[in-house]
Amino acid sequence: MKSITRAKPMEAVLSGLEGYDRVFIAGCGTCATMCRTGGINEVAAMSRALEEAGKLVTGTLVIPTACDTLTQECMDQNREAMEDAQVTLVMSCAFGVQTVSGYVGRPVQPALDTLFFGLETGPGHFSEVCMQCGDCVLADTAGICPVTACHKGLLNGPCGGTNNGKCEIDSAIDCAWTLIYNRLKEIGRLDLMREYCKPKNFQAMAKPGHVDIIIEGG
Ligand code: SF4
Numbered sequence: 364m365k366s367i368t369r370a371k372p373m374e375a376v377l378s379g380l381e382g383y384d385r386v387f388i389a390g391c392g393t394c395a396t397m398c399r400t401g402g403i404n405e406v407a408a409m410s411r412a413l414e415e416a417g418k419l420v421t422g423t424l425v426i427p428t429a430c431d432t433l434t435q436e437c438m439d440q441n442r443e444a445m446e447d448a449q450v451t452l453v454m455s456c457a458f459g460v461q462t463v464s465g466y467v468g469r470p471v472q473p474a475l476d477t478l479f480f481g482l483e484t485g486p487g488h489f490s491e492v493c494m495q496c497g498d499c500v501l502a503d504t505a506g507i508c509p510v511t512a513c514h515k516g517l518l519n520g521p522c523g524g525t526n527n528g529k530c531e532i533d534s535a536i537d538c539a540w541t542l543i544y545n546r547l548k549e550i551g552r553l554d555l556m557r558e559y560c561k562p563k564n565f566q567a568m569a570k571p572g573h574v575d576i577i578i579e580g581g
């Protein structure tokens with residue numbers, strides 16, 4: 364599972380850096396590296412592009428996992444270059460940006476847009492499979508999420524627009540309910556197609572989410 368990101372257009376990055384001449388760049392060695400949006404190569408390319416745009420890059424760093432609490436240690440090792448900059452440009456998902464922001468003591472600027480949590484379905488291919496709705500129905504849908512995979516988020520079967528197994532909204536993608544039907548058939552649980560799924564409890568996804576785990580003896 365990875366946090367999937369896409370690079371913001373360079374004009375947007377430069378516009379966010381307006382008024383800052385000295386920039387430190389932090390990438391991420393995990394998800395953003397896998398998405399090729401914030402790994403060693405992308406950070407180096409960004410550094411060159413900013414220099415060409417007249418910025419002074421005081422230093423660069425690819426944090427092993429930018430959303431990790433060990434990020435602080437990593438940043439401490441680069442503190443001088445970071446404090447020499449007016450702003451840190453973060454080439455990680457929004458989790459990394461927020462983690463870096465908590466430690467840097469300077470303005471941060473995201474270089475990426477965070478799209479979704481995705482499964483790698485093939486080299487360089489990522490698919491969104493869960494929207495963290497807090498009220499999971501996978502037991503009744505053979506492990507395929509209709510909330511995420513169906514364009515309309517339908518919980519009780521297909522919409523009627525399904526066409527030869529493809530979605531009426533986007534013919535390039537499979538109809539989620541055709542996939543669910545086929546897998547239920549495969550596992551001998553077509554009876555579940557007739558189970559009524561109650562309206563979703565949207566309070567279960569009230570934001571901001573927060574969980575405290577009670578650790579025995581902790
Ligand atoms: S039903 Fe909700 S929790 Fe379960 S996979 Fe779908 S979005 Fe995720």
Ligand code: SF4
Nearest residue numbers: 513522530531538539
């Ligand atoms: S065609 Fe299938 S995936 Fe598309 S909206 Fe209808 S039920 Fe959902």
